[in-house]
Amino acid sequence: MDIVILSRIQFALSTLFHFLFAPLTMGLVILVAIMETMHVRTKKDLYRRMADFWGVLFTINYTLGVVTGIVNEFQFGTNWSKYSTFVGDIFGTPLAIEGLFAFFLESAFIGLWFFGRGRISPKMRAFSMWMVALGSNTSAVWIITANGFMHHPVGYELKDGIIHLSNFWELVTNPYAIYIFIHTLLSSYTTGAFFVITVSAYHLLRTPKMDFFRISFRYGILFALFSTFAVIGTGHFHGVYTAKAQPAKAAAFGSIWESEEDHPYPLLVIPNVKKERNFIEWLKVPYLGSLLYTNNIHGKVPGLMDFPKEDRPSVHPLFWSFRIMVGIGFLMFALPALAYYLYRKKQIFYNKKFLTILVYSLPLPFIATNLGWVVTEMGRQPWVVYGLLRTEKAVSPISLGEILFSLGGLVLFYSILIIVDVYLLVKYARKNPEVKE
Amino acid sequence: MSYETLTIIWFSIWGLIWAIYFVLEGYTAGTGILFPFLAKKEEEQRQLQESIGPFWGSNEVWLITAGGVTFAAFPETYGTMFSTFYIPLYLILFALFFRATGLEFMHKSNSSLWKQSWKWAFFSGSLLIPFLFGLTFSALFRGLSSNEHGLYITFSDVINAYGILGGSTFVLLSLLSSAIWISIKTEGAVQKRATLLAKKIWPISSGFLSLFFIATTNQTSLFNSFANEPVLWLIPGFALLFILFAGIPIVYNKWGMGFAFVSLSIFTLFAAGFTGMFPNMLPARMNSSFSLTLYEAAGSELNLTIMLWITFFIVPVVILYQIWMYRIFRGKITEKNARGY
Numbered sequence: 072m073d074i075v076i077l078s079r080i081q082f083a084l085s086t087l088f089h090f091l092f093a094p095l096t097m098g099l100v101i102l103v104a105i106m107e108t109m110h111v112r113t114k115k116d117l118y119r120r121m122a123d124f125w126g127v128l129f130t131i132n133y134t135l136g137v138v139t140g141i142v143n144e145f146q147f148g149t150n151w152s153k154y155s156t157f158v159g160d161i162f163g164t165p166l167a168i169e170g171l172f173a174f175f176l177e178s179a180f181i182g183l184w185f186f187g188r189g190r191i192s193p194k195m196r197a198f199s200m201w202m203v204a205l206g207s208n209t210s211a212v213w214i215i216t217a218n219g220f221m222h223h224p225v226g227y228e229l230k231d232g233i234i235h236l237s238n239f240w241e242l243v244t245n246p247y248a249i250y251i252f253i254h255t256l257l258s259s260y261t262t263g264a265f266f267v268i269t270v271s272a273y274h275l276l277r278t279p280k281m282d283f284f285r286i287s288f289r290y291g292i293l294f295a296l297f298s299t300f301a302v303i304g305t306g307h308f309h310g311v312y313t314a315k316a317q318p319a320k321a322a323a324f325g326s327i328w329e330s331e332e333d334h335p336y337p338l339l340v341i342p343n344v345k346k347e348r349n350f351i352e353w354l355k356v357p358y359l360g361s362l363l364y365t366n367n368i369h370g371k372v373p374g375l376m377d378f379p380k381e382d383r384p385s386v387h388p389l390f391w392s393f394r395i396m397v398g399i400g401f402l403m404f405a406l407p408a409l410a411y412y413l414y415r416k417k418q419i420f421y422n423k424k425f426l427t428i429l430v431y432s433l434p435l436p437f438i439a440t441n442l443g444w445v446v447t448e449m450g451r452q453p454w455v456v457y458g459l460l461r462t463e464k465a466v467s468p469i470s471l472g473e474i475l476f477s478l479g480g481l482v483l484f485y486s487i488l489i490i491v492d493v494y495l496l497v498k499y500a501r502k503n504p505e506v507k508e
Numbered sequence: 509m510s511y512e513t514l515t516i517i518w519f520s521i522w523g524l525i526w527a528i529y530f531v532l533e534g535y536t537a538g539t540g541i542l543f544p545f546l547a548k549k550e551e552e553q554r555q556l557q558e559s560i561g562p563f564w565g566s567n568e569v570w571l572i573t574a575g576g577v578t579f580a581a582f583p584e585t586y587g588t589m590f591s592t593f594y595i596p597l598y599l600i601l602f603a604l605f606f607r608a609t610g611l612e613f614m615h616k617s618n619s620s621l622w623k624q625s626w627k628w629a630f631f632s633g634s635l636l637i638p639f640l641f642g643l644t645f646s647a648l649f650r651g652l653s654s655n656e657h658g659l660y661i662t663f664s665d666v667i668n669a670y671g672i673l674g675g676s677t678f679v680l681l682s683l684l685s686s687a688i689w690i691s692i693k694t695e696g697a698v699q700k701r702a703t704l705l706a707k708k709i710w711p712i713s714s715g716f717l718s719l720f721f722i723a724t725t726n727q728t729s730l731f732n733s734f735a736n737e738p739v740l741w742l743i744p745g746f747a748l749l750f751i752l753f754a755g756i757p758i759v760y761n762k763w764g765m766g767f768a769f770v771s772l773s774i775f776t777l778f779a780a781g782f783t784g785m786f787p788n789m790l791p792a793r794m795n796s797s798f799s800l801t802l803y804e805a806a807g808s809e810l811n812l813t814i815m816l817w818i819t820f821f822i823v824p825v826v827i828l829y830q831i832w833m834y835r836i837f838r839g840k841i842t843e844k845n846a847r848g849y
Contacts, residue, residue, distance in 0.1 A: 134612050137565065138605045148590025149597055155590075159583020160807040167576035171819065174572055175826045178565030179833055186562045186847065190836060232584075235808040363766050467591035468657075477598045484605055491609065495616055506529060 074465045077474045078150045085142050087441050088485050092136035094440050098263020099129045107197035124504040131495050154465035161236050162217045169213035177206030181378040219248020221456050250309040259300035262436040267291035270500045272429040273400045279420040286318045295407035314364045317375035324393035330374035334360030340465030340482040344386050384452045392442040514807040518581040524780035529570035531771045536564045538686025540634020552698045554848025555841045559693040562837050582805040585789040587841040596644045607633030612849045638682040647676025649781045650728045651793030670727050675718040680713040684769045692763045695840045710758050714751045730784035747776035
């Protein structure tokens with residue numbers, strides 16, 4: 072295997088692994104901050120205990136997010152040095168700002184929140200959690216501003232074979248980045264919400280009367296209702312923009328071969344990449360394809376045949392990731408919707424079957440968010456910076472031994488870390504917060 | 509402001525951020541190295557955890573910022589430096605994994621195997637961080653190998669007597685810094701052990717730093733440029749003076765003053781290194797025409813200008829709320845009030 076493939080595997084592994092933690096951080100922090108605020112407002116001890124219980128789970132997850140995040144920052148230089156040199160004048164800047172603006176805020180205030188108990192006022196603790204929320208959420212702004220440039224380069228000029236920043240405003244208002252950011256942020260809220268729903272459902276199965284988890288559960292459901300609905304809506308607009316900015320990606324995730332106006336959308340598709348068509352295209356819904364791709368029922372939908380073979384991303388991983396992500400997305404909207412309906416009818420807390428389903432729904436947001444990134448990033452191929460730099464020209468001049476060393480180390484240590492993380496999260500999530508040890 | 513001035517300002521900021529990180533990492537990593545030896549029981553462990561608990565994360569963000577600033581202001585330096593020092597940097601990343609998880613997770617389960625494993629993970633991570641950074645930056649100061657394809661390193665460019673001396677020196681400075689830090693932050697038995705240790709480590713750290721400067725002068729060309737500007741000799745001179753002067757407050761148990769001197773010494777040590785490298789960012793040892801200079805690596809004028817404004821506005825705010833944090837947590841951590849992780 073060559074260095075490019077191994078470097079891509081390592082990058083995929085380390086970013087996807089990081090993205091098991093980052094969305095939970097961004098989502099859960101909002102709920103903990105709301106609980107802190109409720110504690111300040113009502114002075115009820117219940118909210119104090121809620122914030123502490125969910126806060127401990129938050130900090131375990133946060134620690135993993137920190138250590139896996141640094142790898143990603145270093146990796147651009149270690150493994151993609153040609154890319155870094157090519158694009159650093161634009162790509163490095165949001166990363167530096169992310170450190171200065173977001174990570175300092177996050178790390179200082181999580182320390183203040185964690186060690187501040189008894190030393191700072193409840194108001195200050197609530198404020199700290201909101202600052203952590205601001206830090207983690209704005210870190211996504213900056214990293215996605217950088218990422219957006221890889222998909223849709225704006226505000227640059229090419230000089231001496233490398234990229235120079237020419238318009239900072241265009242860079243930070245890159246529409247592609249804004250679509251990815253909003254979609255990512257909302258999917259992170261979904262992740263946080265499902266985490267709270269799942270753990271609460273677990274406890275409610277055993278102690279259905281416990282106010283602690285009834286209230287947590289309600290927070291989770293309301294947060295999930297809002298975020299899943301919004302994630303689907305923004306996903307649509309993100310898709311429409313993708314069809315404009317990266318038509319090959321959009322064609323690949325729909326497995327559409329011929330570009331066409333008035334495109335019907337087949338609900339069941341199996342791609343046949345060799346023959347450059349689909350094995351089956353069943354249940355065609357007239358005009359739906361054009362509507363989904365262009366917001367216009369007569370719009371022209373891009374097809375893969377418009378692009379030479381060497382400029383196409385691979386269809387199978389994109390197509391299946393996209394379908395599964397969308398399927399899970401709708402399922403994740405249906406679950407809290409149904410839960411809310413049962414909640415209003417006061418039937419939820421004794422409905423063991425449904426609560427059990429909710430407990431097992433925990434993997435859904437993690438799978439969906441990661442598949443979303445598979446679509447986004449593999450859909451960018453064969454480019455590392457869309458239209459400007461091919462992926463195979465971007466790697467560092469490193470040896471096979473070096474990449475095997477880092478990849479092996481990451482696989483080994485990430486395996487240890489994920490076992491520890493799951494063990495600790497399960498352990499602390501199962502604890503009964505009403506029982507003092 | 510001319511573009512050249514702008515690039516030189518960014519070189520200074522680049523060096524400044526790395527140097528600040530090393531000062532802060534010194535006491536953080538040092539505390540991790542001393543952890544298994546200074547704390548005899550769980551309450552004492554909690555004291556030590558809490559002495560760095562609210563701060564270690566922010567200290568590590570200085571490293572992330574150093575990486576980000578290298579990337580943004582000097583893209584080619586970032587690419588070349590990080591891909592050249594590939595193995596040491598991955599080892600540092602692995603060490604950072606276990607410093608963080610060891611510190612935060614060791615008390616999250618009651619089994620003694622769990623506690624022991626994470627304690628030693630915390631120790632090993634903390635030991636490797638300053639040692640590997642010392643090794644890496646010594647190799648940088650000494651210069652890289654080069655051929656017609658550009659800069660590269662061999663095993664012996666990193667692992668050699670000078671590098672090991674540099675790594676050990678930074679570990680010892682970290683130990684001294686943290687022993688003083690613990691003396692400031694804690695009370696009770698653990699503090700006593702730390703104060704005794706600080707007094708013992710101080711002469712060793714001072715000796716190693718002196719040796720390191722002698723070796724740098726004799727074995728490398730880092731300070732050769734100082735011949736033209738002899739006043740620059742003051743920088744390594746101050747690094748030595750600070751560590752020597754630190755002895756006085758250490759003997760008289762004036763820990764705040766001692767900490768300031770040791771921090772200044774670490775800071776000026778790296779300042780001396782970066783000044784010696786100037787205008788190179790990645791010096792080639794044999795053939796200086798292969799060196800990567802700051803002028804070659806610098807980003808565009810627009811980028812550097814925007815970043816300068818952003819730094820100008822954000823960094824003071826960051827420093828202010830960090831100082832405020834140190835004030836909130838200025839109280840002594842006792843066995844009784846320590847919460848730890």
